[in-house]
Amino acid sequence: MYLNLLQTMNLSYQEICQGERPWTALGNFMNDWYEYHKDQRAKLVVEPLTLPDPCSSEMYKWAAFCAASTEWFCSTYGVPCPSWVHDPTYTLSEPWFTRENIKVRQWLISSTPETFSKRNIFCGNRMFLNKYEQATSHYKETVQ
C-alpha cells in the first residue's frame, strides 16, 4: 500500500521464511504487480531469492514456487524474465500438490501452468486471479 516500499518477490519470500502466511506475502507482491507499482514490474522480480541457511524443505518448496511464479508473471505480462528463475535448484525432486485432498488431484494436474508443473509443483490455475483484472473483465462484459 505504501508507495515508498517495493514488495519484490524476494521480499515476499523473505517474509515467508520469517513466518508470514505465504499467501499474505504473495498477495502483497500481487498488489504491487497489478496496481501499486505496476510501472516497475521488472524491478519487482529482478532480485534473486535469498535462501536461508539451512533451508528447510518447506522453505525450499516456497522458493521453487516463487521462481515458478516469477517466470509465470514475466511470460504472461511480457516482462523480461530474470535468469535466476532458471536455476535447477528451483525444481523439486518430488511432486508437490498444494491442495491435499485427493479429490482435487486430477484438477491440479490438468490445470497447472507449465512454469509450475515443470518444477514439479501442482497448484491449479487460480493462484493469481485478482480483483484488478477481474473487475476490468467484468466491466468489459457489462458494457459490451
Next chain:
Amino acid sequence: MPTEEQDIIERLSLVGDELQHMGLKRPICILLVGGAYMITQIHNRSITRDVDIIAQKIDRESAEHRLLKQATSSVAHSLNASPAWFSDNMADFFKSIGKIPHGKLWFSRGKLEVYLPDSGYILALKLISGRDKDLEDIEALLQNLHLKKRKQVENLIKKYIDQETQEEYNEEIQTALDTFF
C-alpha cells in the same frame, strides 16, 4: 485490539472526517468485505494491504461515489499510500451475482458508516473466487460458522448467490468444496 485492526479503523475514520469536511449531508454507507473483514471480524490473520468495500445505495457514476473516491485519495496522499488502498473494484461484480446484504452497523465516523455482512456472505464470495489465497480464509470461516457438512455450505451458497452465477461458476465452487469436503 491488534495494530492492523486499529490501523484499518483509523484510516476509515479519516475517510469519514474527510467526507464531513466536504460538506456531505447524508453519510455514505459501505459494506466491509475481503481481508479487512477477516482481520477485524474473524481475527485469523493480521495483515492486509487494502480495504475492500461495497458502497451501498450509490452507483459508480453518482456524485457521492466521486466524493468517496476523492476522500480516500486524500487520505492516501496524507499517508503516502496508493489511492488503491481503498478498493471497490469488485463491487459491481458482487452486485451482479446476488443480493448484497445490508449488514449490521459496525462503526460510524463523520459522514461514513461502515456495515458488516454475515460471515456466511463472505464465505460464499470466497468460494466463488476459489483462489489459493482464499483457502485459509475459507477454512477459518467454516470453523467460525461451525459448518462441517458440504450440504450446509451448498445451502449457504444458494442463499447468497443467484442460480445463474452458481451454474456459471459451478466448476470453481465444486473445486473449492472438494478441497475441504
